Amino acid sequence: MAKILIVDDEFVMLSLTARILSQKYQVLTAKSGPEAIRLYETENPDLILSDLLMPDMSGFEMYEAIQKRFGKHVPVVFMTSADSESIEKKGFESGAADFIRKPFQASVLLRRIDNILKSLEIIKGLTEEASRDSLTGFLNKGAVTEKLTELCRIRKGILLIIDLDSFKLVNDLHGHEKGDKVLKAFADIMRKNTRSADISGRIGGDEFILFCTDSTDLATVSLICKRMNDQLVIRAKEILGENMTIPLGVSIGAAVVPENGTEFETVFQQADQAMYTVKQNGKHSFAFCDDKTEGGEDFSQEEDLQSLNMIFEERNISNGAYFIGREAFTQVYRFFLRYVRSYKESAYTVLMTLSPAESCNSFSDISDLFGEIVGKSLRKSDIMVRIRQNQYLLLLPHVKDDFFEPLMERIFKRWNSFPSADSVNVRYEYKFINAETESEQTRRSED
Numbered sequence: 001m002a003k004i005l006i007v008d009d010e011f012v013m014l015s016l017t018a019r020i021l022s023q024k025y026q027v028l029t030a031k032s033g034p035e036a037i038r039l040y041e042t043e044n045p046d047l048i049l050s051d052l053l054m055p056d057m058s059g060f061e062m063y064e065a066i067q068k069r070f071g072k073h074v075p076v077v078f079m080t081s082a083d084s085e086s087i088e089k090k091g092f093e094s095g096a097a098d099f100i101r102k103p104f105q106a107s108v109l110l111r112r113i114d115n116i117l118k119s120l121e122i123i124k125g126l127t128e129e130a131s132r133d134s135l136t137g138f139l140n141k142g143a144v145t146e147k148l149t150e151l152c153r154i155r156k157g158i159l160l161i162i163d164l165d166s167f168k169l170v171n172d173l174h175g176h177e178k179g180d181k182v183l184k185a186f187a188d189i190m191r192k193n194t195r196s197a198d199i200s201g202r203i204g205g206d207e208f209i210l211f212c213t214d215s216t217d218l219a220t221v222s223l224i225c226k227r228m229n230d231q232l233v234i235r236a237k238e239i240l241g242e243n244m245t246i247p248l249g250v251s252i253g254a255a256v257v258p259e260n261g262t263e264f265e266t267v268f269q270q271a272d273q274a275m276y277t278v279k280q281n282g283k284h285s286f287a288f289c290d291d292k293t294e295g296g297e298d299f300s301q302e303e304d305l306q307s308l309n310m311i312f313e314e315r316n317i318s319n320g321a322y323f324i325g326r327e328a329f330t331q332v333y334r335f336f337l338r339y340v341r342s343y344k345e346s347a348y349t350v351l352m353t354l355s356p357a358e359s360c361n362s363f364s365d366i367s368d369l370f371g372e373i374v375g376k377s378l379r380k381s382d383i384m385v386r387i388r389q390n391q392y393l394l395l396l397p398h399v400k401d402d403f404f405e406p407l408m409e410r411i412f413k414r415w416n417s418f419p420s421a422d423s424v425n426v427r428y429e430y431k432f433i434n435a436e437t438e439s440e441q442t443r444r445s446e447d
Contacts, residue, residue, distance in 0.1 A: 024110065135183060148209070157211050159268065160253070253275025255267045
């Protein structure tokens with residue numbers, strides 16, 4: 001049943017109009033423009049039927065205030081007893097759906113409102129169809145931006161930017177038809193791991209957006225991230241075959257509304273930057289924007305410690321090396337040198353450099369894949385950082401001389417089993433570090 005908000009400062013006319021329309025519709029009433037604005041925010045009616053000439057705030061002023069505040073076109077029908085073409089022209093220019101002259105007959109009012117609502121329903125259906133991404137069924141970029149621009153101003157929640165890791169390799173190795181199937185499968189995964197009140201959209205080829213309405217819990221994002229990463233690999237193997245070795249996963253950046261702002265563009269940029277941070281630091285995980293920890297709120301000690309633990313802990317722990325950013329690696333490396341001196345330990349550092357062969361068409365994606373393969377070939381105690389697009393630096397603690405060469409052979413054996421391996425050349429140089437020498441002469445491999 002459609003919901004209509006009737007606005008009129010004359011009690012008799014307000015009551016009469018409400019009694020007529022309540023025969024077919026759910027009716028709300030307001031006796032002034034400010035009261036109507038408050039009701040619109042909480043009730044979100046399908047149509048406003050408003051008197052035009054009211055004290056303090058006219059129908060025009062109320063209509064303009066609602067559109068400015070909620071950022072969207074609001075269907076409105078004005079009622080007036082004034083017989084003026086200039087008023088009617090101004091009303092239609094402002095976006096009014098229709099004018100109704102006072103006094104009116106009940107049957108005429110019902111028929112006019114019914115026709116307007118039917119037209120709005122047709123327009124809504126056409127708009128809905130045009131706003132949907134044809135592959136996934138989610139809102140497209142324009143539609144989800146419009147929706148969330150409005151929502152961020154009035155509702156709290158967590159905005160997530162979700163990017164599929166290494167997806168381009170699916171298209172390159174298996175074709176776009178299989179790639180589309182993986183995207184559709186991921187859309188299904190998003191639906192199964194979100195609520196009906198949450199807003200989902202596709203904003204790029206393999207980039208998605210999600211607004212978790214009325215949720216500000218860090219653990220919610222952690223749970224969503226883990227489920228999406230786990231389930232995507234399962235579904236991808238069903239589509240591409242059990243031997244699928246592409247390191248698919250999701251990187252998620254998050255920002256909180258209203259803590260990080262109420263303007264969608266601002267919150268989007270913060271979540272997008274957080275997602276980029278994940279991409280640079282190992283992928284398959286999530287991060288909140290830095291502003292989340294700078295709100296200045298008066299947390300209790302227990303709440304503050306819990307929040308810090310959630311921020312600092314490693315997410316989605318898996319086998320393989322610990323992948324960190326360059327700045328963090330610098331601090332870890334300096335600490336490890338102290339550890340070597342103090343406890344007579346040893347380690348290898350290895351710099352691996354890729355260069356494209358003549359047959360290489362997607363060097364960036366193949367470099368991503370190489371990093372994934374190397375990381376998964378190492379131990380959980382090993383540390384890895386990406387120096388440049390084509391360079392990875394490894395820190396391998398507790399590695400004895402007789403273990404290093406077999407380790408490198410294992411890495412390259414695994415890498416060479418991939419079809420993409422022939423399209424790049426790889427060379428590496430390494431150093432052995434121990435308490436006595438702290439650093440030996442660099443040794444290099446052949447390309």
